Amino acid sequence: MSNATRREFLQSALAGGIGAFCLPANAQPTLTNIGPSGVPISISALPIPEVKFPVPVSATEENILGPYYRELAPYRAKVTPPLEPGQSLLIRGRVWDFAAKKPLSGVVLDVWQANSKGSYDNDNPKSPPASGLFHNRARMITDESGYYEFETIHPGAYQIGPEAWRPPHIHFMVRQAGFKKLVTQMYFLGDKLNKPDQFFLPSLAVAIKELKVGKEKVELGWFDIVLQKE
Numbered sequence: 001m002s003n004a005t006r007r008e009f010l011q012s013a014l015a016g017g018i019g020a021f022c023l024p025a026n027a028q029p030t031l032t033n034i035g036p037s038g039v040p041i042s043i044s045a046l047p048i049p050e051v052k053f054p055v056p057v058s059a060t061e062e063n064i065l066g067p068y069y070r071e072l073a074p075y076r077a078k079v080t081p082p083l084e085p086g087q088s089l090l091i092r093g094r095v096w097d098f099a100a101k102k103p104l105s106g107v108v109l110d111v112w113q114a115n116s117k118g119s120y121d122n123d124n125p126k127s128p129p130a131s132g133l134f135h136n137r138a139r140m141i142t143d144e145s146g147y148y149e150f151e152t153i154h155p156g157a158y159q160i161g162p163e164a165w166r167p168p169h170i171h172f173m174v175r176q177a178g179f180k181k182l183v184t185q186m187y188f189l190g191d192k193l194n195k196p197d198q199f200f201l202p203s204l205a206v207a208i209k210e211l212k213v214g215k216e217k218v219e220l221g222w223f224d225i226v227l228q229k230e
């Protein structure tokens with residue numbers, strides 16, 4: 001799907017109301033971040049793995065909300081604004097019903113993260129963001145196979161104490177009627193800051209694959225989320 005086509009799709013979906021805002025399973029990523037060498041990256045569609053319940057079978061663990069959540073982020077599949085500096089990253093996954101072991105469609109995922117330098121758009125009280133501006137934040141809705149994906153950049157680590165750092169992570173708030181709201185975080189497997197972090201949970205660490213696009217590198221991660229009924 002080209003940028004123009006995706007834009008048209010989003011506009012028509014928005015015109016039909018939020019209920020219509022559901023990317024089809026074959027929606028294609030449109031990574032257009034600036035790569036390390038300053039060249040915009042664009043990749044074509046990647047095959048989406050088959051629908052298969054994640055093993056080991058367990059509900060996704062909760063993790064702290066943290067101080068930087070903001071409500072009402074826009075619905076979009078690109079978390080970062082155009083040409084955001086940083087390592088391009090594509091996160092994909094499915095949301096599952098723990099009891100039924102089936103994918104859940106229509107789930108709202110609220111995602112927020114730091115930029116490549118470890119800053120959130122609302123972490124400086126002296127320069128708060130405008131109410132309608134959401135930098136590195138987005139909401140999205142799972143499709144008919146429980147699938148979601150978003151484009152972003154690899155978040156930076158940030159310091160929370162004299163010798164304490166939060167490792168790179170992406171915050172998730174996942175909501176579906178009839179299920180417990182899940183607040184959690186996704187981490188990057190192998191990051192050296194994971195182990196000393198007091199909030200890190202190994203079950204939330206995702207293996208990252210690297211894809212070469214010309215001279216540029218795109219990171220790919222798959223993060224399945226399993227919800228429990230209320």
Ligand SMILES: [Fe+2]
Pocket residue numbers: 066068114166169171
């Ligand atoms: Fe955070």
